[in-house]
Amino acid sequence: MHEKPRVIIIGAGFGGMFAAKALAGKAVDVLLIDRNNFHTFTPLLYQVATSALDPSEIAYPVRRIFQRAENVRVLLGELTAIDHLGRTITLRNENQEYSEAYDYLILAAGSTPAYFGHERFKQHALDLRTLGDAVELRNHILRAFERAVWETHESRRRQLTTIVVVGGGPTGIETAGAIHELYNHVLDKEFPQRNLQARVVLVEMAPELLGNFPEKLRKAALEQLQDVGVEVRLGIPVVDVGPELVKLSDGTDIEAGTLVWAAGAQASPVGELLGVELASLGRVPVEGTMQVKGRERIYALGDMVYLEGPDGAPYPMLSPVAIQQGELAVANILADIAGRRQNEFVYNDRGIMATIGRSKAVAWLYNRIPLRGYIAWVVWLVFHLISLIGFRNRLNVIVNWMWNYFTYDRSVRIILEQAQSKELRRK
């Protein structure tokens, strides 16, 4: 049907994009499909949400990345069905649907926020998984302050300027720290009318923050957060959520205008299209070669798969894992085409980090070097800058970071609530 074997990749996140990059120039035809026309550098979403960076600075047009790769085609669309016997997938874009045949399929659809059985919390919470989420959170936070200025009742004013972040992992910590900085170093100067005070509460059900980090870094993170001024509540699950209200297991009610849900993630629902039995959090069980168990010529990787590491625990949902799995999946597909043996996944763990605020961070490099404070923060900055795609993005991010650092300003704090497109309004 095709002269060259055809590889279809679903998802242009870290895993899918690195897989497509690894296939560029190889003797295969590649079709890369995503719902968005851009790749999102998700580790910096919280900076968009807190007005430190522009959305486009952490987004990069997918077509641009593969402009010069003649064997890679890009298509905007959503996967709606997989026919693994006929080796065909069905895609939808707006109202159109069509089918594409594949020789190899790579699923790299990532994850979505997990509410762990409390799905109804969703309607009152803000997520931070997509660029759209980040802009929505930015608008929400800035609008809450503008509302507070109008408010004559002090209790209501306090409610509007209280934010609860649920989740003590890197996303929760970074978001809580950055929001606190935005509230108490930037916005406080600009709302002199009512003497607005902001309160940021970080809630984590486990007894400690940053479960994956060694003991002393967990402590360092807690101290740095408290030093910044964030209230940290550990070992206390959220038991209920209402409009502008968060109820904790210890009986505390927090009246909060903003609730950010960063408590965890589950696999993308794309895995359900495979018709195989899924593991915990909806993850797709894969072999060490990244092949989906029981499905020929289908590979899956990243946040959406369940693969146990040497310690028996599944690999965590981290971008380096997805990137390395994407590269392995490609190597194995090329090996399979050439009739060579496929290899098993071995994770090269270069470390984990989380930043808390100005000159505050923790890093755990190569599972043996612990860093904290200023040095960890510099390592964090340099690493993220290097990982960003696009020279223009890096330059703009440097400008903004330096600007923010020296001026204590956040220039991107505009409330741009977009109307629905005309087309949608007409319907």
Added chain:
Amino acid sequence: MHEKPRVIIIGAGFGGMFAAKALAGKAVDVLLIDRNNFHTFTPLLYQVATSALDPSEIAYPVRRIFQRAENVRVLLGELTAIDHLGRTITLRNENQEYSEAYDYLILAAGSTPAYFGHERFKQHALDLRTLGDAVELRNHILRAFERAVWETHESRRRQLTTIVVVGGGPTGIETAGAIHELYNHVLDKEFPQRNLQARVVLVEMAPELLGNFPEKLRKAALEQLQDVGVEVRLGIPVVDVGPELVKLSDGTDIEAGTLVWAAGAQASPVGELLGVELASLGRVPVEGTMQVKGRERIYALGDMVYLEGPDGAPYPMLSPVAIQQGELAVANILADIAGRRQNEFVYNDRGIMATIGRSKAVAWLYNRIPLRGYIAWVVWLVFHLISLIGFRNRLNVIVNWMWNYFTYDRSVRIILEQAQSKELRRK
């Protein structure tokens, strides 16, 4: 009621913002009200619409501008009523309403797109007056290309990649030129599948472009536009508009996926709250002192007012006019407070310009120096860069302009169609 006289300014566009700046530090209390929390540098909206700049690079937080001005307060809200006898206005923000008393009121609410009796064209056309409009147009253009890739019928594909811009003034010309550049120097490389060709048509009902410019610059603009590849249709009004269809008076039907309406502007409806008889295009008649005729202590300025110049024609809707009128209104209010005589408006016209594309522009400086081509383009760049507010914005814009110039790239071309906020969804 107040110790110091209280001045309320409606609108943080060019006129209102410069008025507020002129009042900063003076012996008055100032309340500056806008619907947005940012000032928009409208001359560069078309660059946001064509993926050359980020929205926040041409937007600047109003509160930031007046962070150090202790006598200037900023409030997000919309004017809903003026009680000129009681010297009170009514404001609304979301569901709340309240009243504010003034000693002097400055109306600087600007303008909105004019459809000149063809209001029904509106539902099929895209405007380019606000930052939201610009983002919507950007999404629309990029999405049309992504749709065209899916399309198997060639005629439909051609329709999706055809854009009609109505209006031969600076906005229309700049938009048409920039869209053509985006289409035929950036996107064409990235959509290899279907060999997509884009067509940009500029329609103007007058027999010439840029009515305010001298003859030879009008010609130069036309030649430069045609040189770029834009089809220009002069002396041909649009007679009807349908979904993806534009009908011209000469019987031509253009099937176009995108229609940009840049045919003109009318005064903001805020003028209607005054209860005075309005001039053409809904403009508020003012004295030479910028006082609203028949309304004490109310000043109005900029796009929303009707004031004749020495040649008997009303001053055009241009930002330098609004800025100078804003500064005069403030001087006159301070004169009135001090019991001094108020002055009449004299426009210091430094010129008009329009850019067509890379190294292509026309400028008419001080009503006597005509410039065209590369030199006009450089003057345009420098002038707009200087006029931008905020050092960070200028730096980012320089980075992006240099990037775009040398790489023929537009890095900001992300389709970020925002969902409605959770709050709105809940309602």
